[in-house]
Amino acid sequence: MKRVFILGGTAEARELAARLHPENVVVTSLAGRVKAPRLPVGAVVIGGFGGSLGLARWLWEHPVDVVVDATHPFAAKMSEAAAEAAGMTGIPLLGLRRPGWTQEPGDDWRWVSSLEEAARSLPGTRVFLTTGRRSLPVFDGIPGVWFLARSVDPPDDPVSMEVILSRGPYTLEGELALMREHRIDTLVTKDSGGELTRAKLVAARELGVPVVMVKRPPVPAEVPYVETVAEAVAWVHAAE
Template identity: 55%
Template structure:
């Protein structure tokens, strides 16, 4: 049996590790947007497939029997492409989606539907910005804000006013508290990516507002 895992997440690496350990032939597909990605066991394919048609053709040529979409919750394009391609190729598709963030006692969260809306909420604040390297141009007009922009890979678009911090997690609560205090952060802006989030716990400890971009709705 050959399984294609659409990866790039911790869940995808854990799945590939388990399947390879069970003797399953696994191909993990990575988008190639992150420098020096953490590589899962098994075969790894980096780069796009050429849209749904290209993916359907690849599934047929490789005789893939199962596709697992374990991509980032905001990777809407590849998820839609996988649904279309699997339907065309007659290959079963399973989705592994991590749970989103849940607001707790003491949290000051403000949910928004877009990066542009988040940028408007940032005006006048010193912001820890952890929305990733894509879409940062949405924040370039927030001139009264200052951003500590944390990414894994250096963005290739103009940056909003502030400082770029290239770091890869996992992060710790003590480390996030130190970051907030050192840079006088008074707001956190992130996406509802789910998973461990010491930054949200740190924001709660410091009484900071958090602006969270909702996940895109899945397209049938």
């Protein structure tokens, strides 16, 4: 039996916790940014640690054998803090990142390196934003552009755009209907990967809508990474 600490918040993190529990002691950390998160099995810690030193302090104070960083592919600061904390404590760390999306024939993707670049690169004037509520201020107030934003929770501050609150998974039929109803001519999203929200990309392809795709941030070079939950389970079992 190992004591496994998962930095979570993703479907992969929940699946990993389920695969490891109850044969192992599993604790999952959630950032607390979603008001009603989907909770994994096992123990749960909610809230930030205050950077790498705070996370290292938590790891020193709690018995942990291994750490798995299964946070969102765009949670770069958390991944950097995890790598630094693992270096301070000497606890083995694995990164679990699902693969990004793959462009297919008929897709019109415009790759950008940041949300700010995305805001400067909009090819249309009726834009569907699926980049999360914390990103909305970057796009708010762009003249001549109407925005439909979708997020799990409402934005922290008022924005001059239409916001719909929803949580995936989404169907192709639903995404097609939504984009047709609002006459969407541009989709902005992050290269998050996974199946829960991939239907919007298929809908954009079928409707001929260009996609402004934000590239993933780099991962810490010193951390080994795997792409599947099965690989992460095998790593935990093999860790010493």
